[in-house]
Amino acid sequence: MKLSQVIASALLCCVSLQAVAAEREIDRVAAVVDNSVVLQSDVDDVVNRVKRNAAAQQQTLPSDAALRTQAIERLILTSLQLQLAQRMGMQISDAQLDDTIRNISQSENLSLEAFRQQVVAEEGDYERFRERLREEMITGEVVRANVQRRVYISPQEVDSVIKLMEEQGASNEQYNLGHILIAIPSQATTDDINAAKERADKVMELLRDGSDFKRIAIASSSGSNALEGGDLGWMNINEMPTLFSEAIRGRKKTDMIGPLRSGAGFHILTIFDIRGENVADIKEVKSRHILIKPSIILSEERARSMLADFVTKLRAGEADFAELAKQHSEDPGSKLNGGDLGWSEPDVFVPAFKDTLNRLQPNEISEPFRTEHGWHIAQVLDKRTVDATADKKRQQVYRMIFNRRYNEEATNFLRELRTEAYIEVMAED
Incomplete structure (x- = not known):
C-alpha cells in the first residue's frame, strides 16, 4: 500500500473515531478536590434529587445555576470527608450497609423488596442509592470520629444547666428551625465582612417581603443544610448553638431572626414550627x-x-x-x-x-x-x-449540651477541612 493510502486510511479512521466520540455523552469534571474530582453527572444527580423532592412537596426552587452551586459545594465536602475516611482506613462493608437498609425498611413498615421497589420508583437506580447511602454513613462516621474528641462536658456544667432550667421553669418545647448562613472567609478583611453583611441584610429584606425561606436558603445559604432548605430539624433550645438559643427565646412560629454574627458569618433564622415534648x-x-x-x-x-x-x-x-x-x-x-x-x-x-x-x-x-x-x-x-428519674434527667441534660457542642464543633471541623484543601471549581461551558 502506498504511503498516501496509509495516511488517508489513518485519517479516515480518526474521523470515524471522532464521529463516534461526538455522539457519545462524555462525563466531565465539575471540580477538583485535593486528590479527587467531582463529576458533572454527580452534580446533575444531586440537582435532580432536589428537584424531585421539591416537586413532591410543592416547593419552589431557585435557578438551576444556584442549585448547581449548592450541589457542587455539597459534593466538595463529601469528597473531602471520603478522602479523609480513606486515609483513616474507615470503611462501610456490604453487611453493614445491608443492616442499615433493613433498619430503614423496617422503620417504614416495608419488606426489603417493597423498599427496593419504592427506591427504584422514586430514584430510578437502586445501586446508586446504595452507594450514596454508603457514602452518607462513611461521612457521618468521619465527622463523629473527628468531632467527639473535641467535646468535653464537666459535671459542673451539667449541674449549672439543670439549675438554670429549674430557675427559668424551662419547658420541654422543641423548635424546628430554618437556617441561612452568609459565610465569610476564614481570614476575612473588613471589605469581606461588610459585603457579607450587605448580602445578609438583603436576604432579610427579601424574607420580610414574603419570599419563601427554603427557596432563599437553597439559593443563598452556605450552611450544610442548604439543599434541605436550611431545615435544621427538631431541637430543644438547650441543644442549639448558644447564639441561636439566646436569639429565639420568646419568639413565635414564623418569626424572622437575624442577621446574627459569628466567626462563620451572618446567620438568619426562622421558626418553622414549635411542639411540646412530653416524654416521661x-x-x-x-x-x-x-x-x-x-x-x-x-x-x-x-x-x-x-x-x-x-x-x-x-x-x-x-x-x-x-x-x-x-x-x-x-x-x-x-x-x-x-x-x-x-x-x-x-x-x-x-x-x-x-x-x-x-x-x-x-x-x-x-x-x-x-x-x-x-x-x-x-x-x-x-x-x-x-x-425519667433525676439521674435520667442528668443524662438528658448532658445529651442536650453534647448535641449543641457537637453541632458547633462539626461545623468548625468541616470549615477547617475545606479551608485546608485544594479546590478548583470548573466554569460551565
Whole structure:
C-alpha cells in the first residue's frame, strides 16, 4: 500500500473515531478536590434529587445555576470527608450497609423488596442509592470520629444547666428551625465582612417581603443544610448553638431572626414550627458484645468470619458468650465483664450499634456488623421502660449540651477541612 493510502486510511479512521466520540455523552469534571474530582453527572444527580423532592412537596426552587452551586459545594465536602475516611482506613462493608437498609425498611413498615421497589420508583437506580447511602454513613462516621474528641462536658456544667432550667421553669418545647448562613472567609478583611453583611441584610429584606425561606436558603445559604432548605430539624433550645438559643427565646412560629454574627458569618433564622415534648418514659436495653478490630495482621474478612464462627457456636449452644468476650473481645471497657454493657439507652451508641440493638429481640444474637470501632456481634439480654428519674434527667441534660457542642464543633471541623484543601471549581461551558 502506498504511503498516501496509509495516511488517508489513518485519517479516515480518526474521523470515524471522532464521529463516534461526538455522539457519545462524555462525563466531565465539575471540580477538583485535593486528590479527587467531582463529576458533572454527580452534580446533575444531586440537582435532580432536589428537584424531585421539591416537586413532591410543592416547593419552589431557585435557578438551576444556584442549585448547581449548592450541589457542587455539597459534593466538595463529601469528597473531602471520603478522602479523609480513606486515609483513616474507615470503611462501610456490604453487611453493614445491608443492616442499615433493613433498619430503614423496617422503620417504614416495608419488606426489603417493597423498599427496593419504592427506591427504584422514586430514584430510578437502586445501586446508586446504595452507594450514596454508603457514602452518607462513611461521612457521618468521619465527622463523629473527628468531632467527639473535641467535646468535653464537666459535671459542673451539667449541674449549672439543670439549675438554670429549674430557675427559668424551662419547658420541654422543641423548635424546628430554618437556617441561612452568609459565610465569610476564614481570614476575612473588613471589605469581606461588610459585603457579607450587605448580602445578609438583603436576604432579610427579601424574607420580610414574603419570599419563601427554603427557596432563599437553597439559593443563598452556605450552611450544610442548604439543599434541605436550611431545615435544621427538631431541637430543644438547650441543644442549639448558644447564639441561636439566646436569639429565639420568646419568639413565635414564623418569626424572622437575624442577621446574627459569628466567626462563620451572618446567620438568619426562622421558626418553622414549635411542639411540646412530653416524654416521661425512657426505653433501655441490657446488652453485651464482642469487638474484633481489623489490623494489618487481621483482615476485615478474617475479623468478620471469626465473629460469624462465634455466632454459629453460640446459637448451637457450643460456646458461652461471656467466655468468648473475655478471651477475644478488644473492648477494654466491657471485656472483663464478659462483654456486658449494662443498661443503656440505645441512643448512646454509634448508629450501626444502636440500630442493631433496636432490631434484636431479648436473647437474640446478631450477625457480625461493622462500626467505626471494628466488627461486633451483640446480644440483647433484656429490654425495659423506666421513669425519667433525676439521674435520667442528668443524662438528658448532658445529651442536650453534647448535641449543641457537637453541632458547633462539626461545623468548625468541616470549615477547617475545606479551608485546608485544594479546590478548583470548573466554569460551565
